[in-house]
Amino acid sequence: MSELTTDREIDRSKMQISDEVAIEISKMNKWYGTFHVLRDIDLTVYRGERIVIAGPSGSGKSTLIRCINRLEEHQAGSIVVDGTELSSDLKNIDKIRSEVGMCFQHFNLFPHLTILENCTLAPIWVRKVPKKEAEATAMHFLEKVKIPDQAHKYPGMLSGGQQQRVAIARSLCMKPRIMLFDEPTSALDPEMIKEVLDTMIELAEEGMTMLCVTHEMGFARQVANRVIFMDQGQIVEQNEPEEFFNNPQSPRTKLFLSQILGH
Amino acid sequence: MSGVHAHTVAYVRDTMLDQKEPPSTSVGAIGWARQNLFSGWFNTILTIIVLGLVAFVLGNILPWIFSPTWNAASLSECREILAAAGSVSDHGTSGACWGVINERWVQLLFGFYPSHLYWRPILALVLLCVALAPILFASSVPAKLIYFSALYPFIFPWLLWGGTVWGPLAALAGVVIGYVVYSVLSERVNALLGLIVGVAAALIWWFVLSGYVVDGLSSILPIGLETVESRNFGGFMLSITIGVVAIACSLPLGIVLALGRQSDLMIVKYLCVGFIEFIRGVPLITLLFVASTLLNIFMPPGTNFDIILRVMIMATLFSSAYMAEVIRGGLAALPKGQYEGADSLGLDYWQAQRLVIMPQALKISIPGIVSTFIGMFKDTTLVSIIGLLDPLGLSNAIRADANWNGIVWELYGFIALLFFVICFAMSRYSMYLERRLRTDRR
């Protein structure tokens, strides 16, 4: 695992955490059949927070963040996103999904559409933005992730790192207030990991609220304001990165850190 | 190890090599034949055997095909011509009797359609090509042409069956009424109610009101085409009519059934599964018999439900069940991530289906879809069994004619050729489409 992800100084001027609650999860439980994946999850995320979620495989990290935009349904407890409670009301779900961006491990770009079409699809159909305007926005964000010249290619012709940056740009085109990342770099080669992490750091510098499942501990140290450690469907420990890495409390966390950091 | 280094000699190239032609044995016709036909003794032997077989078959068939009997008026006249030309074998004369095709090809194409009205099916066919162009070759024709494609379903039955012009216009008006009701209600109340009431309004218009309106209008302004009865339809025109309608309707119906089969709503799901499994479990010929005989029993007496229309409905239902399964295969091949990608962007179910899922699922299913189309088109020949005069039905009638009694190969060969041309065209088109839609590497 790379310890340091970026050599440049991170600009922390806009990384401010407000008192406004972005996500409020309380006593949330989820089962797959009879298997209890998430147990009594309590988590409050304030606007502007950058949270990294870590934990061994199968601990329920993906399931947790997928519950936040209802890709998975929880069975007990409550999740409130931006003041809207997630229920089975389809209107609420679509509203929350258009406010919350998500990036996946395998990008999930639409292979039959060009990069530009991938980025304008949701703004045009969900937000009803005129095509010209949506394209201008898309180009703006593609420039931001540094691939404007690929706009008319298809996803299949891009490298993994480029595809993941397109996926980030695609989410940003919906102007989300919260971004969720589920192991965005796990399917990538080391050089590509860096370009994607750089994009994510820039996003953090602009004050985006981010929840990130990742094994990139360097990123967690530098960018996160809070690290959450999960095991067996529960939040075992959470702390500021400095404390979390240097002074872990729970034996499970210690074991995990010693394995992942190779100490 | 250091000894190796001692022997390494520094080397710098001072002249660059020019590009040379590849050796003649690897390019051109000779190179091709070498690589593909004579690479190794086993391939060489195979090539020689196959060439021999092809020569033998052609040597027997070609003389049969090139027989000077185009103008003969009966089978016996054919035999005289062939005997005079000296092509006689142990079994009598050998050679095709093309006179039957010369005399009957128009009938094989149009059935008993009145000959002074042949321009109507021909025009319908030409317009069909125009209407298909924006669908088949979207990138190379003006996009506005799609409006004509939308109108074509109303023009086409009117051209073929004739009757007053108010009929198709009233049918069109039903669509407009339904749409207006839908858009007003979905804005004021909600979309689902709008859809239900809109469809109901259109159905009421079509089945209850439009009859009176059409009668009234046509007695005031009797504009129209001469009516042609369904029993005069026949030949290849009938095959194409049934085939095109079944193909065009089965694709959307198949999509709906495939989606229904995957639905979370129990009732919808089991209705679709039941329909698909029932239709797939029953031979088409039984459905056609149901259409031709049984349906009349269930209809209120006196209703006149056109036989061709009944056959079209059965053929559509039949191929839509197969279509649904082919498309379900395409849906199953899509990674779950595509659904999640669409969901995470806030697209609703129908948007996700229309913009993300279906384009990809249909693309994956192109070979299966086209196979179903081709199968359907060939299955139209089954209508001869319930007494419709498609090319096969006509060929039986022709062979019953005293002049042509005993002719087999020429008629079936001609019919096979016509079917082959159309089916082959469909197959080539599907390959073109697959190439065009390939976006992974270009």
Ligand SMILES: Nc1ncnc2c1ncn2[C@@H]1O[C@H](COP(=O)(O)OP(=O)(O)OP(=O)(O)O)[C@@H](O)[C@H]1O
């Ligand atoms: N659709 C499903 N049906 C049944 N069990 C599932 C399903 N998805 C996940 N699980 C189980 O739930 C548990 C948590 O899965 P989850 O994907 O959230 O883990 P994770 O922490 O993201 O692991 P990883 O680091 O490997 O991605 C695992 O034990 C997994 O086997």
Ligand SMILES: [Mg+2]
């Ligand atoms: Mg995971």
